[in-house]
Amino acid sequence: MKKIVALAILVLALACSKENTKKGNLHLVGNIDGLKQGKIYIQQLKDTSLINLDTIQFEGKSSFDTYLQLEEPQMLYIFLDRGQTKSIDNTLQFFAEPGVMKFETTLKEFYASARFTGSKNQKVYEEYQKIKNNIANDKIELVAKELKNLKTNNTSISEKIKADKDKLTIRKYLYTANFAVVNGKSEVAPYLALSEIPDANLKLLDTIQKSMSPQVAKSLYGKRLTQWIKERREIEK
Template identity: 70%
Template sequence: MKKIIALTVAFLAIACNKETEKEGNLHLSGNVEGLKQGKIYVQQLKDTSLITIDTIKFEGKSSFDTKFTIDEPQMLYLFLDRGQTNSIDNNLSFFAEPGKMTFKTTLKEFYADAKFTGSKNQETYEKYLKIRTNLSNENAELMAKEIKNLKIKDPAVSSKIQSDKEKLTVRKYLYTANFAVVNGTYEVAPYIALTEIPDANLKLMDTIQKSMSPKVAKSKYGKRLTEWIKERKQTEQE
């Protein structure tokens, strides 16, 4: 009798584990150093609203392992609920794709220390972000010069700063467009075009659109880019 009861309990335990085990085509695991209690909400943008597609709970340990389903490679968002601790460093995004991914960061620097692996799209996106950061630093330097010139009001300096700002803008658009063209086999390419240079010259946008692989052209962002170019052409012809 005791053996029968023991076997029944073991069977029920296994059954319960199977029932609670998550399923999905994206297996995300990792660690948030320093986080013992709290939640991370995995969110997806639908239309204009963020919806939660998975919740990661931390109860005593900082490591986690979860699964959820996404239709295709896309940008997802993580929101950290620290419980009683308030911080503006609670949000970050990453370009997810089906398969195995890892996410590691720290509670102290949730955004700055974030590192994702396992997604070629995310890896490609991070390369673009480095280019964007360099351009942003140059823009910050020009703004500092502009503020400094407010005191002396030198027309020649103002003219030079304005010229440099215009050249920097052109460089940003060309660098971004070129990056999207070179990486046309990744879904992140049309995403970058849509979010970084949606008002770029239509010739540039056409070049990006034509550089997409058939698979990317049929993706969520590939379709949006094609629709966006079509809408712009109709609007600009009126």
């Protein structure tokens, strides 16, 4: 009888151990309304390649629940394999962090309807995206003017468009730098410096680096930014 009890305890312990291996410090709960068949891949950027952290198969149910292990806040990607179409809006990125996050969207508007909650860094990143989208819209208008001017090839208009493009680029760099400085306590700050304005003036990047909190400075993107500035200095000597 004692052997049976001991065996039962061992089996239970092994089962618990096996279950724990599936756990992680990020609990991601999601729903893709309208999706009945297909897969999503949750991916992480390693060096220059995306690697799969998890693969979730959908078979009649649009919701999912998974756990991921993150050492620290970072950008992750969700790729949707529709299995039938080759839509261009199949990839989403989100700023993940340990804790509970919720993801909701629709199959029809996978990219446009996407909503992530539960991450402070994601909230900061979305604030930046709003202004970035406004700048992108202004750029589209300038491109439209440029195409229209091809018919007449008016030199003065071409020069005006070029000047406006330069101003728009400066506006983006200054806004991004200012946003990163104001949000120095968020891992989003060094991420934006690296992903949006890596070729900015070193003084601008230095300002972002100095504004980072000690915790952010020790983070994945904080250390990368410090290293990037060091490399830039060596190149530009």
